[in-house]
Structures are given as C-alpha cells and as structure tokens.
Amino acid sequence: MAVITPWDVKGDIDYEKVINEFGLKHLEKLPSEFMEHILFRRKKVFAHRDFQSILKAKSEGKKFVMMTGLMPTGMLHIGHMILAQQMIFYQKLGAKLYICVADIEAWNARGQSLEVSREKAIEQYITNYIALGLEPKNCEIYFQSNRSSDPVKANAYYRLQNVLARHATFNEFKAVYGEISPGKMVSSLLQAADMLHVQLPEFEGPVPTFVPVGVDQDPHLRLARDIAKRYKEHRFMQLASTYHLFVPGLGGGKMSSSDPSSFISLTDTPKDIKKKINKYAFSGGQATIEEHRKLGGDPDIDTSYRWLTFFEEDDEKLAKVYKDYRSGKLLSGELKAILVEKMSAFLENHQKKREAAKKRISEFFD
Amino acid sequence: MAVITPWDVKGDIDYEKVINEFGLKHLEKLPSEFMEHILFRRKKVFAHRDFQSILKAKSEGKKFVMMTGLMPTGMLHIGHMILAQQMIFYQKLGAKLYICVADIEAWNARGQSLEVSREKAIEQYITNYIALGLEPKNCEIYFQSNRSSDPVKANAYYRLQNVLARHATFNEFKAVYGEISPGKMVSSLLQAADMLHVQLPEFEGPVPTFVPVGVDQDPHLRLARDIAKRYKEHRFMQLASTYHLFVPGLGGGKMSSSDPSSFISLTDTPKDIKKKINKYAFSGGQATIEEHRKLGGDPDIDTSYRWLTFFEEDDEKLAKVYKDYRSGKLLSGELKAILVEKMSAFLENHQKKREAAKKRISEFFD
Structure with missing residues (x-):
C-alpha cells in the first residue's frame, strides 16, 4: 500500500487513485506554451486543483502568483529540478514568484540551525535556481525567520500565522499529519501563512495564487485551504495547485536526500x-x-529510461530508445551510457552556470 | 479546594500554600523606597521568584526591565490598578517598562477582533495608566499583532515565538493549562516570546527582567522559564517575578470583569x-x-475594610477603622460610607486626569 503524507512517501504510487482520493483533476487542454515544455508535454505535471483560475488570469493579462517553498536540508538533487524548472517556466509565463525558505520548519522539524539553513539555501538551492534560469525580476525570495525588511510586511505575515491558529483544530492537524508536536504545528501554521499571506493588503491583495507540488505535499494545501475558508476577516481567493510526478530514485524506489x-x-x-x-x-x-x-528489455521499469523521459527533450530520440530497448537492439549498458552522457553534459554545463550564478545572489535580496 | 490556573481562580486562596507549591519566596527585606509604597508596606505584593537579581541590578545602578501584559477585554477595574500602580512605581525606581497588549491572545482565546482590542487597550487601559502616572520615557507599549515599526525587531520577536516551539511539548501545555487548542498554544508561545524577547540582541540583550503578576499567572511564567532553559541558541537571564494579592470582589469572592x-x-x-x-x-x-x-464587626471578612487596606494610604487612619469596627463603635453603614467617600474622591480626581491623559496617548507610540 502506498502511504502519502508530507513526511513519508512509500511504495509505488497509483496516481489515478491519488487524483480520485484527493479530489484533483487531470491537467488537460493547456495553452500551446505549456506544450512546448517537456514537463507538461509528457504529463510529468499531471494534475491540478483550481488551476483554471490561473490560466484565466494569464489569458486576460491579469496578475497571478506562483508560491513555493524550499526546505534547506540536504543537497539539491535532480528530483528537485522538476520544481525548479516549473518555477522558471512560470516566471517566463508572467507569474510573480514568491519563494519561501522554510528555515523555521527546518529548525522545528529537524533541529537545523537558522544559520546553517541560510547557508544551504543560498549555496545549494538559490544558486542552482539562478543557474537554471531564475531571474530577480518578479521574484521575491524570503526566509521564514526573517520575512521582510519592510516592517508593515513583516508584522502582517507573522500576524496572519497567529490569527489563523484560531481556525485550526488539533484533530485536523493529526488527521493531516499523523503525529504532531508544538514545533510541527507552529511550522504548519506558518506554512499556511506562507501560502496565503501574498493575498493580504500589505502584499498583493486578493490575487490568483497557485502552488506547484508533488502529491506528498497536498495535505499542506488542503489544510491551508480549509483554514482560509474559515477566516472571515480577509477574503482569500482559494489556493490553486498543480501536481508533478516524482523522478524515481536510481534503485527504482523514491529518490531521497538522505x-x-x-x-x-x-x-x-x-x-x-x-x-x-x-x-x-x-x-x-x-x-x-x-x-x-x-x-528485449522493459523500459517502463528501467530507471535509465525513466530518467530520460524527464531529461531527454527530443521526443523522437526518446521514442527510438524505447523501441530499441524493447526489441533488444539496445543493451542495458548502452542505455545507461546514454543517460550518463545526457546527465554529464547537462551537469557540466550547469556547473559552469553555477559559478556565474554565485555572483548574482545579491540581486535576489535587498 | 482552590483552583488556580490562568483561566480560573476559584475559592479562597491559601497564599502560604501557594508559596510552597509554586516554589516562591516571601518578599522580605526590601529597600526603604519600597516600604514607602502601600502595596509593599502592607504585603499586597507578598512573594517573588528570583527578585534578588532585580534588587541587585537596581542597587548597582544597572539596567533592569519590568515586563507586563494586558488582555484588552472588558473594562479596567480597580483590581487591575494593583498592577498599574506597580508599573508606575517601578518606572520611577528606574526600570525600563515593556507593556504588551495581548491582542493576539484576545483573538485566539476570546475571538475579539484586533480592531476592538486596539480601541479597548487605548481607551480603557493605556489612558488609565497614563492618568495613574505612567510616563513615555523608558516605556515601550506594543501590540502582539504589530510588534514594531523597526523590521529588525519585528522579525526577531516573531522568530523567537517560532523557534521556541521546538522546546515545548503538548503534555507540558496540557499540564499547565488543562485543555488547550492550537489558538491557545500559539498564544502561549507568543506570551513566552513576550517575556523573553527583550533579552534578544535586537532589543536589550541579556538583562535582569521581571514580571509582576497575580499568582494565577504563574503557570505562564514557569512555562516560559522552562522553555528558555532549553533554548541554547541564546543565553537568557532567568525571568524573575513578583506576586500580588487579589483585591477581593465586592461580594467577597473573586473580582471578575464579567x-x-x-x-x-x-x-x-x-x-x-x-x-x-x-x-x-x-x-x-x-x-x-x-x-x-x-x-462588634469582623473587618477581616468585610469587603469595605479589605478594600481600604488597598486604598487608604494612612496607616493610622486604617488602624482606627479596624479598631472601631471590631469594637462595634463603627457601624457597617458607616464603614461603607468611608469607602464610598474614599473611592469617590479618588475616582473623581482620576477621571479628571483621564481627560488630560487622552491627549497624551500619541506620546507612547511611534
């Protein structure tokens, strides 16, 4: 049985079942700009909730916001790239980006100091995002522990965390997360504030906002949506979301930072x-x-082939690999060599870009 | 049996028992300045924990801080005056005052909006404090929902609330407060941050800090002390406190705003x-x-006499009332008339001062 919580993803995930259970919809009939991107064309981003509000804002030339977060523990690996690529795609599409560094969560859930989180966030995450194409324009990166150098914004953000608490129950946290602690609960409320605060009058005001996530993150979204509904002091537009597949781990199971x-x-x-x-x-x-x-081999269970579906942009080349592996013409070692070459070329180029990116960090902060 | 929690005070309180159970000490051997004040001379402020650190700082001419809070629900009544009088006494003694308006707590525990809390805090509490003698110098009044117009301070305050969460357990909250909710828990953490944040480098740095309270508030203090001990990222000087008696309600039981x-x-x-x-x-x-x-009558159970012990400054006059009531020379109606006259004169004068105080509110805020 597959277990899906924000803390644990185990077993093979039946994504169709997830769509039904979580009340999601297939991501279909996307504008052509989306189809040019490998992640949408290959349905790696496969489902959504209320994403039509975002497409509508985009088509009407209105403002829309993409909100995301990063937990700065461990290294950025290619599984994380799926999200980074979407961020950059949406930024080019016209979204305003809010990127939250969840250093409070890293402290409360993992005991990692704020200083270490700051270093890791910059060295591992933000430097890579910039190398992948993130631009400072229309992009606000912030730390949970130090929201803003604008006091009006800083107070408003933490105020929201505190007032939302009234609209949550312990049972709800338990139902969503399993076992909780005061630290986890506080972090969850702060995460709800992360997703919702951009709609406060001190920030953008009510605005279509979406969060691109893996399905394991959906409980956070459902909780934030439920709490937002109950908070009558401010009208939030309901949070939209999209869901992407996980890049499998090399061994075939889940890819894990640890x-x-x-x-x-x-x-x-x-x-x-x-x-x-x-x-x-x-x-x-x-x-x-x-x-x-x-x-012949089975490409559908072969990690090298599965990874190529995420990283080989050329549809024809990919189809040929599939066919040749199925027929036995392409050997396992040869398939691995194709992936090695693909990843090496990509990362060699990426690491050059990383060096340039290091010098641009300051453009993203006040 | 007397029940003492921050939410409930029932029955007659055996203060000696409280001192033993809570690990407090009698407040004794105070400097002569204290003895000139009715509340200390008459042992209305009767116990303490670690208050010697404050007396030491005072005697050495070093900085010390008095931290207090107000929950802006209901009206300010003469029971609250005990605390206000201490605030003003300590300000004159040289303490820096931090006064927290617990509007987040009023929202999470009582559902009172932040706007109503703001109005009540100013009209009921702060105006009266000023009329009673509070001065803007060495006095910082703030709202939990809007800590500071200095972004460094605002971020630091809420950061502390969030990082302290790691050092608390649900069982601890339950043991201290009985039934809790996410709203109450978040408010308790914010209250711990209220008591401790003045010692952060962004504020005063480590400094002797004390909180004057009624015994019903001690669980909050014990929780804040316990959490502070576990938080190794910053060295807090342990919170000191003093404890005052309650002015009895007119009917003899607890005085209650409701x-x-x-x-x-x-x-x-x-x-x-x-x-x-x-x-x-x-x-x-x-x-x-x-x-x-x-x-003869029994002054010790007579509310009018008991109130006079709080409000009649003249020790000889008070002793005469006691003696005459005991002997039967003073009738109950006459005793009531003495109190009526005392309170009327005081409040008539106070209300004139209130009118002047209203014009001084802005001196206390940026």
Whole structure:
C-alpha cells in the first residue's frame, strides 16, 4: 500500500487513485506554451486543483502568483529540478514568484540551525535556481525567520500565522499529519501563512495564487485551504495547485536526500555520475546479453529510461530508445551510457552556470 | 479546594500554600523606597521568584526591565490598578517598562477582533495608566499583532515565538493549562516570546527582567522559564517575578470583569460607586445595630475594610477603622460610607486626569 503524507512517501504510487482520493483533476487542454515544455508535454505535471483560475488570469493579462517553498536540508538533487524548472517556466509565463525558505520548519522539524539553513539555501538551492534560469525580476525570495525588511510586511505575515491558529483544530492537524508536536504545528501554521499571506493588503491583495507540488505535499494545501475558508476577516481567493510526478530514485524506489545512492546531485562530477548510474540504476534488461537480444528489455521499469523521459527533450530520440530497448537492439549498458552522457553534459554545463550564478545572489535580496 | 490556573481562580486562596507549591519566596527585606509604597508596606505584593537579581541590578545602578501584559477585554477595574500602580512605581525606581497588549491572545482565546482590542487597550487601559502616572520615557507599549515599526525587531520577536516551539511539548501545555487548542498554544508561545524577547540582541540583550503578576499567572511564567532553559541558541537571564494579592470582589469572592456587581471600574461615577458598595459589598457586621454595638464587626471578612487596606494610604487612619469596627463603635453603614467617600474622591480626581491623559496617548507610540 502506498502511504502519502508530507513526511513519508512509500511504495509505488497509483496516481489515478491519488487524483480520485484527493479530489484533483487531470491537467488537460493547456495553452500551446505549456506544450512546448517537456514537463507538461509528457504529463510529468499531471494534475491540478483550481488551476483554471490561473490560466484565466494569464489569458486576460491579469496578475497571478506562483508560491513555493524550499526546505534547506540536504543537497539539491535532480528530483528537485522538476520544481525548479516549473518555477522558471512560470516566471517566463508572467507569474510573480514568491519563494519561501522554510528555515523555521527546518529548525522545528529537524533541529537545523537558522544559520546553517541560510547557508544551504543560498549555496545549494538559490544558486542552482539562478543557474537554471531564475531571474530577480518578479521574484521575491524570503526566509521564514526573517520575512521582510519592510516592517508593515513583516508584522502582517507573522500576524496572519497567529490569527489563523484560531481556525485550526488539533484533530485536523493529526488527521493531516499523523503525529504532531508544538514545533510541527507552529511550522504548519506558518506554512499556511506562507501560502496565503501574498493575498493580504500589505502584499498583493486578493490575487490568483497557485502552488506547484508533488502529491506528498497536498495535505499542506488542503489544510491551508480549509483554514482560509474559515477566516472571515480577509477574503482569500482559494489556493490553486498543480501536481508533478516524482523522478524515481536510481534503485527504482523514491529518490531521497538522505540516501545518496538514490540520486544525482546538481554538484556531482561526470565521474560520480558514471559510477552512480552504473552501480545503482535499476535495469529493466535481461540477465544475459543473449536473453536480452532475444526477449528485449522493459523500459517502463528501467530507471535509465525513466530518467530520460524527464531529461531527454527530443521526443523522437526518446521514442527510438524505447523501441530499441524493447526489441533488444539496445543493451542495458548502452542505455545507461546514454543517460550518463545526457546527465554529464547537462551537469557540466550547469556547473559552469553555477559559478556565474554565485555572483548574482545579491540581486535576489535587498 | 482552590483552583488556580490562568483561566480560573476559584475559592479562597491559601497564599502560604501557594508559596510552597509554586516554589516562591516571601518578599522580605526590601529597600526603604519600597516600604514607602502601600502595596509593599502592607504585603499586597507578598512573594517573588528570583527578585534578588532585580534588587541587585537596581542597587548597582544597572539596567533592569519590568515586563507586563494586558488582555484588552472588558473594562479596567480597580483590581487591575494593583498592577498599574506597580508599573508606575517601578518606572520611577528606574526600570525600563515593556507593556504588551495581548491582542493576539484576545483573538485566539476570546475571538475579539484586533480592531476592538486596539480601541479597548487605548481607551480603557493605556489612558488609565497614563492618568495613574505612567510616563513615555523608558516605556515601550506594543501590540502582539504589530510588534514594531523597526523590521529588525519585528522579525526577531516573531522568530523567537517560532523557534521556541521546538522546546515545548503538548503534555507540558496540557499540564499547565488543562485543555488547550492550537489558538491557545500559539498564544502561549507568543506570551513566552513576550517575556523573553527583550533579552534578544535586537532589543536589550541579556538583562535582569521581571514580571509582576497575580499568582494565577504563574503557570505562564514557569512555562516560559522552562522553555528558555532549553533554548541554547541564546543565553537568557532567568525571568524573575513578583506576586500580588487579589483585591477581593465586592461580594467577597473573586473580582471578575464579567461580573459588574463584583467590581468598581475606573470610569464609574460617584453615584455608581455609592450604589454598588451599598448594594453588593459583603459586610462583616452583625445583623442588627444593637448586636453590632454589643459584639462588634469582623473587618477581616468585610469587603469595605479589605478594600481600604488597598486604598487608604494612612496607616493610622486604617488602624482606627479596624479598631472601631471590631469594637462595634463603627457601624457597617458607616464603614461603607468611608469607602464610598474614599473611592469617590479618588475616582473623581482620576477621571479628571483621564481627560488630560487622552491627549497624551500619541506620546507612547511611534
């Protein structure tokens, strides 16, 4: 059985079931701009809730906001890139971006100091975002522990966290998160404030806002939506959201920051990449070359192929890999070599961009 | 059995027992300046925890802070004056005063809007404090919902609330408060931040700080002290506190803002005062004048006499009232008349000062 909470993703996820259970909708009939992006064309971003409000604002040339957060524990790996790519896509599409560094959550849930969170957020996350194309214009990055250098905004943000508390119950937190602690509860309320505060008069006022997430994050969204509904002192436009698939871990299960054999990080070298893929990537091939030539491999369970569906932009090239692997023409080692080359080229280029990005950090902060 | 929680004070309080159970000490050997004040001379402020650190700072000419809060629900009544008088005494003594308007708590615990809290805090509390002698110098009044117009201070205050959450447990909140809700828990953490944040580097830095309270507020203090001990990221000097007696309600029980027959408010007219005292003040006299002349009354259970111990500054005059009432020379009606006259004169004068105070509100805010 698949368990999906913000704290735990286990087992194979039946995404159709998730759509039904969480009351989501398939993401369909998107404007052509979306179809040019690999993540939408290949349905890696596959579902949504109330996203039509965002498409409507976009088509009418009205303001809309993309809100997201990052928990600065561990390294940024290629699984995180799915979200970073969306951020940058939406920024180009015209969204105003709010990016929250969840350093209070990292402290309350993991005991990581605010200083370490600040360093990691900048070195690991923000530097990579910039290298991937994030621009300072229409983009506000902030730390939960230090919301704003504008006192009106700082007070308004934390005030919202505090007043929302009246509209939540312990049972609700327990139902959504399982076991909770005061630290987790406070962090959850702050996260609700993160998602909602951009609509306060001190920020943008009521504005279509959406949060792109993996399905594991949906409980946070449902809680924020429920609390927002009950808070009558300010009319919030209801939060929209989109849902993306997870890039599988190298071994086939979940990619996890705490298991380096499951991921490639954005700072891995070509040597690291080759070693990790050859050693850990789950193969859909047969036991011997003879059998593989005869029976063919199964690309649908092969990590190398599955990763290529996220990173190989060329649809025809990808289709050929699929066909040749199925037929047995392409061997497992050869498929791995294709992925190694793809990832090495991408990361070598990315790491050059990272060096340039380091000098641009200050453009993103006051 | 007496029940003492921040939410409920019932029954007669055995203050000696409270001192033992809460680990307090008798407030003794105070400097002569204290003895000139009726509340200390008459042991209305009767106990303390760690108050020697404050006396030491005072005697060495070092900075010390008095922290207090007000919950702006209901009217300010003469029971609240005990605290206001201490505030003003300590300000004259050289303390820096921090006064927190607990509007977030009023919202989360009582559902009172921030706007109403603001109005009540100013009209009822702060205006009266000024009329009683509070001065803007060395005095910072703030609202929990809007901590500071200095962004560094605003962020630091709410940051503290959020990081302290890691050091509290649900069981601890339950043990201290009985039933809790997310709103109450968040308010309690904010209250701990209220008591501790003045020692952050963004405010005063580590400084001897004390909170003058009624014994019903001690659970808040113990919780804040316990949490502060566990928070290793900043060295807080442990919070000191003093404890004052409650002015009894007119009927003899607890004075309660929700029961107008139990109190006289600072805006009551001489007519109101006379009516309330004559109608509701519990009498320690005998059933008939004859019996009273013969047996005498019991001043120790007589509300009028008990109130005079708080408000009649002249020790000799008070002693004479006691003696004459005991002997039967002073009748219950005459004792009530003494109190009526005392309170009327005081409040008539106070209300004139209130009019002047209204024009000085702005001196206390940026």
